[in-house]
Amino acid sequence: MNVNDHPTRTIRPLPNGAVEIIDQTLLPHRLQWRTLMTLTDACEAIVVMRVRGAPLIGATAAYGMALATRADASDAGLAQASAALIATRPTAVNLRWAVERMQAVLLPLPVAQRAATAWTEAARICDEDVACNAAIGQHGLALFQKWARPGQPLRVMTHCNAGWLATVDWGTALAPVYAAQAIGMPLFVWASETRPRNQGASLTAWELREQGIDHAVIADNAAGLLMRRGEVDVVIVGADRVAANGDVANKVGTYLKALAAHDNGIPFYVAVPGPTIDWRIPDAAHIPIEERDAVEVTHIPGALDDALHTVRLTPAGCAAVNPAFDITPARLVTGIITECGVAPPGRLADLYPNPA
Amino acid sequence: MNVNDHPTRTIRPLPNGAVEIIDQTLLPHRLQWRTLMTLTDACEAIVVMRVRGAPLIGATAAYGMALATRADASDAGLAQASAALIATRPTAVNLRWAVERMQAVLLPLPVAQRAATAWTEAARICDEDVACNAAIGQHGLALFQKWARPGQPLRVMTHCNAGWLATVDWGTALAPVYAAQAIGMPLFVWASETRPRNQGASLTAWELREQGIDHAVIADNAAGLLMRRGEVDVVIVGADRVAANGDVANKVGTYLKALAAHDNGIPFYVAVPGPTIDWRIPDAAHIPIEERDAVEVTHIPGALDDALHTVRLTPAGCAAVNPAFDITPARLVTGIITECGVAPPGRLADLYPNPA
Numbered sequence: 068m069n070v071n072d073h074p075t076r077t078i079r080p081l082p083n084g085a086v087e088i089i090d091q092t093l094l095p096h097r098l099q100w101r102t103l104m105t106l107t108d109a110c111e112a113i114v115v116m117r118v119r120g121a122p123l124i125g126a127t128a129a130y131g132m133a134l135a136t137r138a139d140a141s142d143a144g145l146a147q148a149s150a151a152l153i154a155t156r157p158t159a160v161n162l163r164w165a166v167e168r169m170q171a172v173l174l175p176l177p178v179a180q181r182a183a184t185a186w187t188e189a190a191r192i193c194d195e196d197v198a199c200n201a202a203i204g205q206h207g208l209a210l211f212q213k214w215a216r217p218g219q220p221l222r223v224m225t226h227c228n229a230g231w232l233a234t235v236d237w238g239t240a241l242a243p244v245y246a247a248q249a250i251g252m253p254l255f256v257w258a259s260e261t262r263p264r265n266q267g268a269s270l271t272a273w274e275l276r277e278q279g280i281d282h283a284v285i286a287d288n289a290a291g292l293l294m295r296r297g298e299v300d301v302v303i304v305g306a307d308r309v310a311a312n313g314d315v316a317n318k319v320g321t322y323l324k325a326l327a328a329h330d331n332g333i334p335f336y337v338a339v340p341g342p343t344i345d346w347r348i349p350d351a352a353h354i355p356i357e358e359r360d361a362v363e364v365t366h367i368p369g370a371l372d373d374a375l376h377t378v379r380l381t382p383a384g385c386a387a388v389n390p391a392f393d394i395t396p397a398r399l400v401t402g403i404i405t406e407c408g409v410a411p412p413g414r415l416a417d418l419y420p421n422p423a
Numbered sequence: 424m425n426v427n428d429h430p431t432r433t434i435r436p437l438p439n440g441a442v443e444i445i446d447q448t449l450l451p452h453r454l455q456w457r458t459l460m461t462l463t464d465a466c467e468a469i470v471v472m473r474v475r476g477a478p479l480i481g482a483t484a485a486y487g488m489a490l491a492t493r494a495d496a497s498d499a500g501l502a503q504a505s506a507a508l509i510a511t512r513p514t515a516v517n518l519r520w521a522v523e524r525m526q527a528v529l530l531p532l533p534v535a536q537r538a539a540t541a542w543t544e545a546a547r548i549c550d551e552d553v554a555c556n557a558a559i560g561q562h563g564l565a566l567f568q569k570w571a572r573p574g575q576p577l578r579v580m581t582h583c584n585a586g587w588l589a590t591v592d593w594g595t596a597l598a599p600v601y602a603a604q605a606i607g608m609p610l611f612v613w614a615s616e617t618r619p620r621n622q623g624a625s626l627t628a629w630e631l632r633e634q635g636i637d638h639a640v641i642a643d644n645a646a647g648l649l650m651r652r653g654e655v656d657v658v659i660v661g662a663d664r665v666a667a668n669g670d671v672a673n674k675v676g677t678y679l680k681a682l683a684a685h686d687n688g689i690p691f692y693v694a695v696p697g698p699t700i701d702w703r704i705p706d707a708a709h710i711p712i713e714e715r716d717a718v719e720v721t722h723i724p725g726a727l728d729d730a731l732h733t734v735r736l737t738p739a740g741c742a743a744v745n746p747a748f749d750i751t752p753a754r755l756v757t758g759i760i761t762e763c764g765v766a767p768p769g770r771l772a773d774l775y776p777n778p779a
Contacts, residue, residue: 095738262642263681268737286618288643290674292749326682369734376587378725378734382494386639393648408726
């Protein structure tokens, strides 16, 4: 997608063998690239959420393995790197998927060949993510055309950021938005701010503005009223992990939007590339929910006079509880959009006759 | 309730004929009383939400009428004061109720007697609010005892602030919490932060701490997950207006909590004093929903190094939409608690055989 009107990916290898990412903790206030030189750099970027979004976490983990091979490409070194990366965040399954794929490719090779192959394989994972998301965009576009009202902009609600910034390119939930824009379909996006980390207000709003898509930010609390008023045509979100039965783990608050969509007869779609589906687990009861620091609830960063500051919202020392994800049961999901097509959650396996 | 361990009401007449309120826009960071000298002061305090909460808005409006009578107690003066107060905020019906009651008491009197009577009547409205809320506390306590698990703290979730600070004393939704505390019943309160103005994170958290009630703040988005996990025994909220059929207008986001409670079989109660019920309207389709400034979504105030600052969360110039309330349909409400008892929403009229 475009940054300052220039096509850009969110993660890119550098000629010196390092990897460059956008430090998303500084958006929307500053666009700043950051260089990852080591496995430790990659782990840190995932833990503090300089990169986030299940597909981009997977891509960063793949490059983290590549960076690790240059320090120690032995079996023990790869095992250690894998463990360190997988420990960074528990919910998004793309992380584990990417690490296991890198292991599967590298471990059979002679140690001396591993570094070069790791680099190639990480780039391949990124290219595949871009291709998956482009395909999601086209499948989602067909749905958008079905739900559009003649002569009116399609009003899409999304949660968190499942856009370009959550992936290597295009996004998952926002890929159909960009595909629709490409054919001149009028669109309006409701971006819910997504407390506590405000990825909607910061990342989605920034990204949509860069791409020239009409949008407005709302408090997460406003989603139900807007749906009741008939101001939302379709809801589309990404996911951090989808269970085999179609249960969805996604950013906390997704479940509330799914309930409101269901209560108001509004279609609710989940857009994910194949690696976000965890075929090993039958349902969401088996998905670990990451608990993050209470300070993300009690304090919030923002811009003040062009500087970034963090202010406290609660009384000093106030207790807070901060689960980062929630579970949307399959019964509330109209359809899951993947690179292979669209299926109701209970028929997800139909899209993957031969799952890896 | 207590402030610094001293029993205190949220609004109080001063010997010099002015009225004193807590400036709630400065909480939880500063406890600062503010003097209202004129009708204009009272209107301003309501508009910028130095006072908020349907019952306290009603009490402030009553004192606003009293302040107005000293400048101009004529019929024209009262009409002008009434119009100015009613125009401040559209959703909470207690405002209109209090103004109309003051008019009904004052207009039949000789002009010279109106100021003294206005003062007495405003004090009576405040005393009645306190008595209503104390009764709500006892009726709600009986429900809490029904939902409590033996030997475990009752886990109560609330939204926004419907506590002491939203009323003259005791609160509506929190009155049963304080009644339970008074008899030594173990309690834990989940306070949802209530974006965009964060009344839960600022006012409810502050108030519960002052009263010594165990609590934690959560992002509004986390409410659904906590209910799915079985970490909530009962949800209780206040309201800004209840229609005759039991539909509820309350702080935006209430509807989402009601959907999640319903989806998880958790009782969902609405606690209101009689003046919050609008018998003139059959259902919530007739309740105006206040739209507030987008800046409440794009910017947020907080504490930084003991000073108060407002930071910007979104890209500069970002569009935002900010409805302040939403509608929870009666079908999602387990019961409405008033000073007269508890009724399912469809039987609300049973509590008021002779509504005024």
